[in-house]
Amino acid sequence: MAQSFRTIRGTFDILPDTSTSEGTSIPGTPAWQYVESRIREIMRRYDFEEVRTPILEETELIARGVGAQTDIVSKEMFVVERGDSSYVLRPEVTAPVVRAYLQHHLAQRGGVQKLYYIGPCFRAESPQKGRYRQFHQFGCEVLGADDARADAEMISLMIAIYREFGITNTRLRINSLGGPETRTAYREALRSYLQPHAEELTETSRKRLATNPLRILDTKDEGERRLLAGAPQLADHLDEVDRLHYDQVQRYLDDLGVAFVEDPYLVRGLDYYGRTTFELESDDLGAQSALAGGGRYDMLATELGAKQPVPAIGFAAGMERLFLAMSAAGVELPGRHVPDAFFVALGDDAAHWVFREAQRLREVGLHVGLDLKGRSMKAQMREANRQEARRVVIVGSDELERGKVAVRDMASGEQEDIALERLADYLRTTTGETA
Numbered sequence: 001m002a003q004s005f006r007t008i009r010g011t012f013d014i015l016p017d018t019s020t021s022e023g024t025s026i027p028g029t030p031a032w033q034y035v036e037s038r039i040r041e042i043m044r045r046y047d048f049e050e051v052r053t054p055i056l057e058e059t060e061l062i063a064r065g066v067g068a069q070t071d072i073v074s075k076e077m078f079v080v081e082r083g084d085s086s087y088v089l090r091p092e093v094t095a096p097v098v099r100a101y102l103q104h105h106l107a108q109r110g111g112v113q114k115l116y117y118i119g120p121c122f123r124a125e126s127p128q129k130g131r132y133r134q135f136h137q138f139g140c141e142v143l144g145a146d147d148a149r150a151d152a153e154m155i156s157l158m159i160a161i162y163r164e165f166g167i168t169n170t171r172l173r174i175n176s177l178g179g180p181e182t183r184t185a186y187r188e189a190l191r192s193y194l195q196p197h198a199e200e201l202t203e204t205s206r207k208r209l210a211t212n213p214l215r216i217l218d219t220k221d222e223g224e225r226r227l228l229a230g231a232p233q234l235a236d237h238l239d240e241v242d243r244l245h246y247d248q249v250q251r252y253l254d255d256l257g258v259a260f261v262e263d264p265y266l267v268r269g270l271d272y273y274g275r276t277t278f279e280l281e282s283d284d285l286g287a288q289s290a291l292a293g294g295g296r297y298d299m300l301a302t303e304l305g306a307k308q309p310v311p312a313i314g315f316a317a318g319m320e321r322l323f324l325a326m327s328a329a330g331v332e333l334p335g336r337h338v339p340d341a342f343f344v345a346l347g348d349d350a351a352h353w354v355f356r357e358a359q360r361l362r363e364v365g366l367h368v369g370l371d372l373k374g375r376s377m378k379a380q381m382r383e384a385n386r387q388e389a390r391r392v393v394i395v396g397s398d399e400l401e402r403g404k405v406a407v408r409d410m411a412s413g414e415q416e417d418i419a420l421e422r423l424a425d426y427l428r429t430t431t432g433e434t435a
């Protein structure tokens, strides 16, 4: 039997039409292009500039940036070994953006750097609805600002994007993890509280109790959540400066009318966070309810070798989950691109005329289809229908002699004779009306 190749588990093709893949329907390329261009446009309004970093990064960058004990680094990386070097398919884009910021001395451009990205990320998680091994993130990072305004602007931009796409059934949770001293003190307090209950913890959490007890806070285990309900709270450990920063973030959010709930357990799955963390959830997504999340990571740059800390904050969001939320909210997305006109040619002379005319019309910006197989008129009409062309332009030697072609509107069925020299203008005007 001939071998048939398929996309690998947890990945999918994005086709010209919506496809059903990995138990979810993945919208077609026109929907992706539309959503991406709207995101770019919103990012511009908020004064962000695009960066594109490589898919491959050094394993060490991600391990140090995201944290060796996180699930992402310890279980979910796609590693590529080559000679003595070890690379990973990027599981996220924050550490790569900070690497780029340091590598290219972007601080020297002056001011605050506001950068965004859209592109694929890779995590070897077990695939399910809304969770893939290759997925697509859009996100942004503000580097060089520690003021609470940067935090509030970041959060409000994230929410604005969902609002623009008609997604309002969301919940914003926020928290503050405090600065490094706060976290050291809190880590000890949490460890002392949990140590006597070590037996009741899952194996992973028992390990984390020694290495990174904060990671236990985002456990999904019911027993552990009950135990944590009586645990010391991070909020009570915030020092004065952290507390003030957190209060200011909340006041700026109030200024913008952004509703939020405080969640003292929101530590998030990456180790670089300090102070503000946030996550946007939707009830319409099932188990993978996180639409987007982010936080402040003032210590990441020094973790990656910078001499001075670079105060920074950002968020990232899953494109696929945005599409799922749009579909749940009944938001219409563009379907396939359809031709403004499809040419049907009868005979050799007409075929040559059509070949030249199609080229000319394409040069003036029209989307034009034509027969590439020398098919019969009936078959060409079928092709025009298959492509859902708005109009069919019928050209035979008679038409060419008369200097006119027949243009049929496929929706109304109405047909008009149009002078050859008026064809481009006619199609352009009527395209404007129907598009």
Ligand code: HAM
Residues within 6 Å of the ligand: 091, 092, 093, 094, 123, 125, 130, 131, 132, 133, 135, 136, 137, 139, 140, 141, 269, 270, 290, 291, 292, 293, 294, 295, 296, 297, 313, 314, 315, 316, 317, 318, 319, 320, 321
């Ligand atoms: P994250 O929470 O790991 O944060 O991922 C951000 C978003 O990416 C999630 O909310 C989710 O929508 C999407 N996502 C993550 N994993 C998958 C997956 N396997 N399949 C589908 N979608 C997924 C970060 O990556 C941080 N870099 C965010 C950030 C930016 N923090 C500061 N700046």
